[in-house]
Amino acid sequence: MLFNSFTFLIFFIVVFFVYWFPLRKKLNAQTVFILISSYVFYGWWDWRFLALIVLSTLVDFYVGKQLDKQEQLQKRKWLLALSVVVNLGLLCYFKYAGFFIENWVIAWESIGVSFNIKSLHIILPVGISFYTFQTMSYTIDIYRKQIKHTSSLINFAAFVAFFPQLVAGPIERASHLLPQFGEKRVFNYGYAKSGVYLVVWGLLKKMVIADTCATYVNEIFDNYDNMNTLSLLLGAVYFAFQIYGDFSGYSDIAIGISRLLGFDLKQNFNKPYFSRSIAEFWRRWHISLSTWFRDYLYIPLGGKRVNALLKTRNVFAVFLISGFWHGANWTYVSWGFLHALYFLPLLLFNQNKKYPNQVNVGFNKHGIVNLLKIGFTFTIVVLAWVFFRAKTISDAFAYIKRAMSNLNFSLEYLSIERYSFEALLLILCFVAVEWFSRNYEHPFLGRFKLLYFTLAVLTIMVFGVYSEHRDFIYFQF
Amino acid sequence: MLVGIFAAMFILDLIYTEVYINSISRNKTQYLLKLDEGEKIDYVFLGSSRVENTIVSTKIETLTGKRTLNLGTQSAKLEDINLFLRLLIAKRINLERLFVQVDYIYDINSNSEIVRSQALPFIRKNKVIEDYLKKVDSNYFFNYYVPFYRYAANDYKLGFRGFFASLVGKESNTDFSDGFVPLYGSIKDEIHSRYELPKSIAGSNRNISEIDSLCRANDIKVTYFCAPFCSGLQANGYLKKLKSKLPNFEDFSTLISDDFLFQSCGHLNNHGAEVFTEQLVKQLNL
Numbered sequence: 001m002l003f004n005s006f007t008f009l010i011f012f013i014v015v016f017f018v019y020w021f022p023l024r025k026k027l028n029a030q031t032v033f034i035l036i037s038s039y040v041f042y043g044w045w046d047w048r049f050l051a052l053i054v055l056s057t058l059v060d061f062y063v064g065k066q067l068d069k070q071e072q073l074q075k076r077k078w079l080l081a082l083s084v085v086v087n088l089g090l091l092c093y094f095k096y097a098g099f100f101i102e103n104w105v106i107a108w109e110s111i112g113v114s115f116n117i118k119s120l121h122i123i124l125p126v127g128i129s130f131y132t133f134q135t136m137s138y139t140i141d142i143y144r145k146q147i148k149h150t151s152s153l154i155n156f157a158a159f160v161a162f163f164p165q166l167v168a169g170p171i172e173r174a175s176h177l178l179p180q181f182g183e184k185r186v187f188n189y190g191y192a193k194s195g196v197y198l199v200v201w202g203l204l205k206k207m208v209i210a211d212t213c214a215t216y217v218n219e220i221f222d223n224y225d226n227m228n229t230l231s232l233l234l235g236a237v238y239f240a241f242q243i244y245g246d247f248s249g250y251s252d253i254a255i256g257i258s259r260l261l262g263f264d265l266k267q268n269f270n271k272p273y274f275s276r277s278i279a280e281f282w283r284r285w286h287i288s289l290s291t292w293f294r295d296y297l298y299i300p301l302g303g304k305r306v307n308a309l310l311k312t313r314n315v316f317a318v319f320l321i322s323g324f325w326h327g328a329n330w331t332y333v334s335w336g337f338l339h340a341l342y343f344l345p346l347l348l349f350n351q352n353k354k355y356p357n358q359v360n361v362g363f364n365k366h367g368i369v370n371l372l373k374i375g376f377t378f379t380i381v382v383l384a385w386v387f388f389r390a391k392t393i394s395d396a397f398a399y400i401k402r403a404m405s406n407l408n409f410s411l412e413y414l415s416i417e418r419y420s421f422e423a424l425l426l427i428l429c430f431v432a433v434e435w436f437s438r439n440y441e442h443p444f445l446g447r448f449k450l451l452y453f454t455l456a457v458l459t460i461m462v463f464g465v466y467s468e469h470r471d472f473i474y475f476q477f
Numbered sequence: 478m479l480v481g482i483f484a485a486m487f488i489l490d491l492i493y494t495e496v497y498i499n500s501i502s503r504n505k506t507q508y509l510l511k512l513d514e515g516e517k518i519d520y521v522f523l524g525s526s527r528v529e530n531t532i533v534s535t536k537i538e539t540l541t542g543k544r545t546l547n548l549g550t551q552s553a554k555l556e557d558i559n560l561f562l563r564l565l566i567a568k569r570i571n572l573e574r575l576f577v578q579v580d581y582i583y584d585i586n587s588n589s590e591i592v593r594s595q596a597l598p599f600i601r602k603n604k605v606i607e608d609y610l611k612k613v614d615s616n617y618f619f620n621y622y623v624p625f626y627r628y629a630a631n632d633y634k635l636g637f638r639g640f641f642a643s644l645v646g647k648e649s650n651t652d653f654s655d656g657f658v659p660l661y662g663s664i665k666d667e668i669h670s671r672y673e674l675p676k677s678i679a680g681s682n683r684n685i686s687e688i689d690s691l692c693r694a695n696d697i698k699v700t701y702f703c704a705p706f707c708s709g710l711q712a713n714g715y716l717k718k719l720k721s722k723l724p725n726f727e728d729f730s731t732l733i734s735d736d737f738l739f740q741s742c743g744h745l746n747n748h749g750a751e752v753f754t755e756q757l758v759k760q761l762n763l
Contacts, residue, residue: 196478418638458485462637466629 001044003253004207011041012257019261020187031158031181034261038161042126049125052090057153057160059086060135064149064156067142076143083139087132094124099328127167129325133292135160138174140296147175155181164257168250170268170288177265185262194441195259200453201442202252204460209430210245211465213238216423219416221389224399228408231420232399239389240382241427244273247286252442271438273381273431274359276373278342279352281381289325293318308348315347316340331387331396338384358439426463483624490624493640497598500643505550506595508653509564510603517571519543520763522656523558524578525589526551527704530744532576533754534655540758547656549578555684556588560596560609562688566695567605574698577688579726583719584679588613594634597627659747660740664707672706672742674715678722685723700761701726705733705753707742732756 220235251268323336390396437443528549738749
């Protein structure tokens with residue numbers, strides 16, 4: 001069930017009215033209803049995979065309870081290991097088993113030993129990378145004695161399966177989301193209105209920006225060997241906006257829907273393409289995942305309180321695993337590797353904490369320098385996106401090589417019956433809106449907010465892509 | 478808010494529909510609907526791209542002095558051909574002879590998505606189109622009753638780009654008064670040098686029966702024909718079976734023997750189209 005589908009609209013209208021009218025004063029019933037709705041939402045794709053969520057929920061609920069009771073460190077470690085093994089085991093089997101077997105066979109074949117292993121053809125359950133990380137954070141936090149376990153299985157199950165963020169995040173922490181299932185919910189008009197604004201802004205990002213860009217991106221990346229430099233550069237930029245519109249759009253919709261149900265989810269994107277350095281980019285892009293890796297991998301490895309060699313190891317570990325988290329393909333690992341390369345000098349020279357605030361550009365030298373830094377950061381991010389989008393690493397290199405060697409900047413008419421530059425007009429408008437609202441979560445602000453909101457709705461109606469329903473990119477992760 | 482959205486959908490629907498109805502013709506359905514009532518057109522060719530890229534109407538006009546129109550449309554099937562004929566009749570076009578390209582499409586009663594989307598702006602404006610869409614469109618209810626739905630759901634063809642192009646009067650590359658769309662180049666690879674027709678043939682075709690009776694009722698002489706294929710055609714006796722079902726069927730599948738004149742096995746290139754049209758005029762004594 002996609003957020004940008006008619007089915008979801010009907011589903012959510014039903015959920016909203018049942019939740020706020022018959023169940024308004026019944027907290028437990030509301031939570032049970034959210035749980036059932038979440039399972040229906042997830043089961044819409046493939047009900048069989050509900051078993052995985054239930055298994056993950058039961059194991060982590062049990063482990064959390066036992067961890068709180070248990071004082072012996074060794075036993076606590078075993079309990080934590082049980083949670084990690086079950087969650088990562090499921091993730092590894094469904095997401096990475098095929099990849100490891102394939103690479104194992106290739107490695108042996110390279111030295112002349114051949115195997116006859118049938119491909120596993122394992123179906124990847126939607127959202128498995130998100131909910132396994134979310135449930136693991138619960139047991140790890142209890143192990144670290146940062147939170148207490150919950151005694152309500154229903155609340156915990158609803159926390160794991162909460163439908164707005166189940167399949168593509170934001171990856172929530174138990175300390176933030178779980179207590180909300182135990183708190184009385186009162187419908188707040190202002191809060192719900194901000195939710196509607198976020199839903200509409202998210203839909204615009206997804207249906208207008210991401211899906212329009214996708215048409216061009218698919219055409220250009222699939223035929224890169226026939227494209228000229230201008231089209232290839234545009235293709236890479238379009239992909240940057242496709243993935244941003246797609247993923248941040250999903251997050252905005254998830255946060256907005258949660259607000260309509262009286263829940264607060266954490267911000268997942270904060271205008272990442274206005275970052276002045278890669279470190280700032282990673283504080284603004286997929287915040288829930290980068291902070292997850294920071295808290296559960298980078299800091300336990302020693303973070304930056306170690307020598308330069310170990311710092312380097314930690315940075316590469318985080319970015320390579322982050323790349324691998326996105327999918328079982330070397331292209332994602334290469335993408336992570338590039339970001340590690342970008343990030344490392346900033347860390348080693350203690351520049352990674354610079355720019356904690358939103359960029360402020362004036363008509364002066366400082367402003368121009370900031371713009372140049374934003375341009376540079378965006379350029380290297382786009383370069384890494386080429387690896388992320390390409391089918392193979394050699395495709396990515398061939399794409400970049402052709403972009404740098406062809407040097408033909410004429411406007412190409414693509415076989416999708418559009419000129420390669422056409423989507424750029426839309427992107428420029430979008431960037432302008434994002435720029436002027438960069439200190440806020442959406443652009444519906446000030447005296448004319450209703451007008452802006454109406455324009456956004458009209459934009460979705462007129463420029464939205466409806467004919468080819470495209471899954472959100474991050475569903476596959 | 479919902480009322481506002483519905484009102485916007487209604488207004489947008491009105492604007493888009495008016496623009497598509499009143500703009501210059503950007504596809505063959507629009508062109509057909511803009512023909513003058515009772516206009517005289519001697520020969521009309523209907524079919525898929527195997528007509529659109531094959532019949533050079535101007536050549537026929539030069540050789541015979543008869544006004545000819547190529548209404549072949551990419552991926553058109555017999556349901557679409559039936560629609561075009563009904564639209565011609567509804568316009569009371571003074572038509573002397575109709576040529577319908579038939580090959581494996583005899584087995585198919587479905588329609589072309591292209592023709593369906595071209596017809597959608599006229600769903601509430603033209604009875605013939607309304608009936609056609611009722612038959613072929615699985616989203617007929619939404620397209621008919623929900624304002625703007627048809628433009629959003631078919632955004633690739635009827636969305637803002639199409640609307641804007643119509644609004645500013647951007648002309649199509651095709652000259653609809655002729656209807657011929659040339660293809661350039663010759664067969665490049667192995668895949669495009671072969672074509673296989675089905676081994677068996679359907680017992681009958683509802684659309685063919687309807688076309689026959691419409692032509693009879695309106696005194697239009699109809700000729701079915703099969704456009705040329707390249708030498709890589711594996712006919713499997715299909716065209717002979719077709720001939721047994723359609724007495725007024727002319728098989729030109731092997732009329733062009735030089736593969737250099739094909740752009741792909743089922744499509745002649747511009748030069749091939751000229752050669753074939755000339756031979757067609759002779760073969761049919763036009």
